Amino acid sequence: MIEESRKLSPAEEDAFGKELDVLRDEAFGSLGQADVDHIRGVVRLARRAEAGGRALLHLGLDPVTFLAGAGALGVSKILENMEIGHNVIHGQYDWTKDPALEGAGYEWDIVCPAEGWRRSHNFEHHTFTNILGKDRDVGYLVLRVSADQPWHPAYLLQPVSAVLLALMFEWGLGLHDMRFDDLFRARSLGEAREALKGLVERGRPFLSKAARLCAKDYLLFPALALANAPRVLAGNVLANVIRNVWGFSVIFCGHFPAGVRVYAEEACEGESRGAWYARQLNGSANIEGGKLLHLMTGHLSHQIEHHLFPDLPAARYPGLAPKVRAICERYGQRYSTGSMPRQLASVARQILRNAFPGGGKPIRDIAAENPPLGRMSAAAA
Amino acid sequence: MNAISRIATGVARGLLLERQAEFWLGQVAPTRSLAQLRARVEEVVDETADVKTFRLRPNGRWSGHQAGQFTTVELEIDGVRTRRCYSISSAPGRLPAITVKRKPGGVVSGWMHAHLRRGDVIGLGLAAGDFVLPAVLPQKLLFLTGGSGITPAMSMLLDLGRRAPAADIVLVHHARSADDVIFRGALAALAARAGGPRVVLCSDDGSSGLGPFDEARLALLVPDFARRESWVCGPPGLMERVQSMWEAAGIAGSLRQERFTLAPPRAVTGGKTTRIRLAHAGRSFVAGPGTLLEQLEQAGAKPVSGCRMGICRTCKVRKVSGAVEDLRTGAVSGAADEDVQPCISVARSDLELSL
Numbered sequence: 001m002i003e004e005s006r007k008l009s010p011a012e013e014d015a016f017g018k019e020l021d022v023l024r025d026e027a028f029g030s031l032g033q034a035d036v037d038h039i040r041g042v043v044r045l046a047r048r049a050e051a052g053g054r055a056l057l058h059l060g061l062d063p064v065t066f067l068a069g070a071g072a073l074g075v076s077k078i079l080e081n082m083e084i085g086h087n088v089i090h091g092q093y094d095w096t097k098d099p100a101l102e103g104a105g106y107e108w109d110i111v112c113p114a115e116g117w118r119r120s121h122n123f124e125h126h127t128f129t130n131i132l133g134k135d136r137d138v139g140y141l142v143l144r145v146s147a148d149q150p151w152h153p154a155y156l157l158q159p160v161s162a163v164l165l166a167l168m169f170e171w172g173l174g175l176h177d178m179r180f181d182d183l184f185r186a187r188s189l190g191e192a193r194e195a196l197k198g199l200v201e202r203g204r205p206f207l208s209k210a211a212r213l214c215a216k217d218y219l220l221f222p223a224l225a226l227a228n229a230p231r232v233l234a235g236n237v238l239a240n241v242i243r244n245v246w247g248f249s250v251i252f253c254g255h256f257p258a259g260v261r262v263y264a265e266e267a268c269e270g271e272s273r274g275a276w277y278a279r280q281l282n283g284s285a286n287i288e289g290g291k292l293l294h295l296m297t298g299h300l301s302h303q304i305e306h307h308l309f310p311d312l313p314a315a316r317y318p319g320l321a322p323k324v325r326a327i328c329e330r331y332g333q334r335y336s337t338g339s340m341p342r343q344l345a346s347v348a349r350q351i352l353r354n355a356f357p358g359g360g361k362p363i364r365d366i367a368a369e370n371p372p373l374g375r376m377s378a379a380a381a
Numbered sequence: 382m383n384a385i386s387r388i389a390t391g392v393a394r395g396l397l398l399e400r401q402a403e404f405w406l407g408q409v410a411p412t413r414s415l416a417q418l419r420a421r422v423e424e425v426v427d428e429t430a431d432v433k434t435f436r437l438r439p440n441g442r443w444s445g446h447q448a449g450q451f452t453t454v455e456l457e458i459d460g461v462r463t464r465r466c467y468s469i470s471s472a473p474g475r476l477p478a479i480t481v482k483r484k485p486g487g488v489v490s491g492w493m494h495a496h497l498r499r500g501d502v503i504g505l506g507l508a509a510g511d512f513v514l515p516a517v518l519p520q521k522l523l524f525l526t527g528g529s530g531i532t533p534a535m536s537m538l539l540d541l542g543r544r545a546p547a548a549d550i551v552l553v554h555h556a557r558s559a560d561d562v563i564f565r566g567a568l569a570a571l572a573a574r575a576g577g578p579r580v581v582l583c584s585d586d587g588s589s590g591l592g593p594f595d596e597a598r599l600a601l602l603v604p605d606f607a608r609r610e611s612w613v614c615g616p617p618g619l620m621e622r623v624q625s626m627w628e629a630a631g632i633a634g635s636l637r638q639e640r641f642t643l644a645p646p647r648a649v650t651g652g653k654t655t656r657i658r659l660a661h662a663g664r665s666f667v668a669g670p671g672t673l674l675e676q677l678e679q680a681g682a683k684p685v686s687g688c689r690m691g692i693c694r695t696c697k698v699r700k701v702s703g704a705v706e707d708l709r710t711g712a713v714s715g716a717a718d719e720d721v722q723p724c725i726s727v728a729r730s731d732l733e734l735s736l
Binding site for chain 2 (some may be wrong): 032051100209212215
């Protein structure tokens with residue numbers, strides 16, 4: 001495996017971009033019934049898992065059906081959020097013209113409203129991937145995942161805050177999209193007032209959606225269970241936590257294992273399409289595994305392919321991966337991939353090591369000769 | 382029951398359980414839906430070698446149709462929802478039926494003929510269109526139809542049979558050959574009834590007795606045509622000739638028309654290239670021949686479309702700037718920020734569209 005991507009000349013960047021464009025065009029040109037059947041099959045699976053999980057929680061009395069019920073409900077939420085919600089909201093199925101699969105109208109089962117997500121994720125994160133200061137998803141502004149982020153004593157607590165974020169990930173995403181940081185960045189009273197106005201504007205839909213989802217999982221369904229209400233409430237909490245921890249794990253494996261690059265803002269000004277592709281590639285990491293793992297991650301186990309082609313139906317990524325990898329090989333580009341335990345361990349090391357100051361190589365020097373600011377240094381080094 | 386289902390729907394919506402409700406409704410019965418008008422295919426009838434009638438049973442959202450109106454069917458063809466408009470050929474008050482001719486190279490009509498079976502569920506639009514009978518029925522009526530243009534007329538003839546048994550009705554229908562006459566048996570049955578319409582069949586090859594459309598012969602066949610309220614529906618050539626004939630007789634006001642296909646657009650004059658800019662996609666392309674909708678499709682903009690003849694307004698887009706010609710009327714409009722229907726428009730200058 002190539003350990004470090006080499007710098008591409010502008011001509012190489014263009015050729016690299018063209019080869020990926022060809023892959024993209026081929027894939028888009030071959031979309032059809034099988035792709036729609038796939039996503040509808042996943043919808044069916046998610047709905048049935050939800051109904052089955054809720055039935056087990058409502059009707060059972062023993063701990064085995066409790067765990068099975070919460071597990072099935074958790075699985076349905078994972079499928080709904082990842083393979084269905086995240087991918088549909090990306091517009092991956094807009095070409096079907098089926099209103100049920102339209103990205104612009106989809107609202108998912110997670111407290112973070114889809115409307116804000118379309119901006120913060122589809123636009124900002126996917127456009128400015130791993131650019132420090134522009135991609136607010138680097139450590140979600142609360143974790144120092146790269147030595148290139150300036151250290152602050154608050155990061156000493158991040159091993160604890162990372163665990164909390166994992167447990168409450170949907171709330172983390174919702175609060176993240178509230179953009180409280182705009183308020184802290186305000187340099188004048190006018191800017192502060194603007195930031196506050198924005199907070200109120202975003203706060204309303206967030207609170208409304210959070211209230212509706214909490215009413216569903218923590219009031220309506222427990223109330224319907226009558227005497228079994230405490231069990232159903234506990235099961236619903238557990239299902240949401242299962243989904244949160246899984247979502248956190250998948251997403252952190254996608255961008256923060258050692259070796260994934262972060263970029264300086266100025267290095268990406270006026271970048272070509274090929275350079276954009278190269279940044280997406282070098283800013284993402286895959287998780288190796290079987291079909292079930294790919295499905296349960298919403299195919300974000302192919303984070304690299306997802307970042308190259310974010311609006312292509314995700315179930316196509318496994319088929320594209322060998323071709324993408326071969327292109328990367330030819331252009332001397334690192335294709336970061338590993339098993340889930342390996343990638344998770346790498347993320348954990350990053351979080352632990354970067355809680356303390358330093359940890360990086362002289363990254364500014366790398367930035368001087370290389371567009372990327374640096375890479376997520378192996379914490380053990 | 383209605384109140385309960387309304388409350389349940391409200392709760393489902395409020396607590397974001399709408400998609401679940403829609404899913405389980407669809408599992409109970411495929412035509413059931415919280416929001417969509419859907420229909421099950423009840424029966425497929427072969428009318429001629431290349432024409433089939435699909436009798437549909439819509440869900441509760443269907444609100445009936447007037448004779449002569451059309452509906453929009455939504456089909457999933459290779460994963461993509463595609464819409465087309467078809468005249469309803471059944472009588473009002475009956476299950477809606479559409480009668481579809483398989484067009485050479487027609488993606489949708491070809492697909493329907495090959496794949497649409499009894500029991501399948503399709504999307505449907507509410508009946509629409511103003512090619513209908515007036516509220517106060519005239520005593521003398523004339524229907525001039527060609528090919529599948531018989532479909533709205535059939536619905537009207539069936540309706541008239543019940544509402545105005547004493548009316549004096551003439552149908553002059555044109556087909557390629559006697560074998561290509563749609564509803565041949567039903568028309569004969571109508572004509573055989575006491576007080577039924579007079580049915581005249583003409584065909585291009587003369588196999589039904591009379592030859593192709595001819596103004597002089599029509600005037601002989603129906604000498605009082607000028608005193609009749611008339612409806613014409615058929616291929617563009619027939620429609621143009623009938624319209625000219627009625628205009629020459631100074632009775633254009635008594636002629637109602639329904640077009641299924643557009644006359645092909647004229648070439649852009651001056652040979653100047655026009656560019657179409659898509660504001661949201663941030664790209665532009667050079668316009669070739671054909672309608673704006675065809676241009677957008679060729680450019681990969683994947684526009685939503687329906688009837689492709691300017692009636693259903695599915696493909697409507699906001700034109701930010703530039704001039705388009707309406708192919709139906711020849712009117713050129715250069716207004717900024719107006720909605721245009723790409724299926725019946727051609728670019729007459731550089732355009733910017735809100736796409």
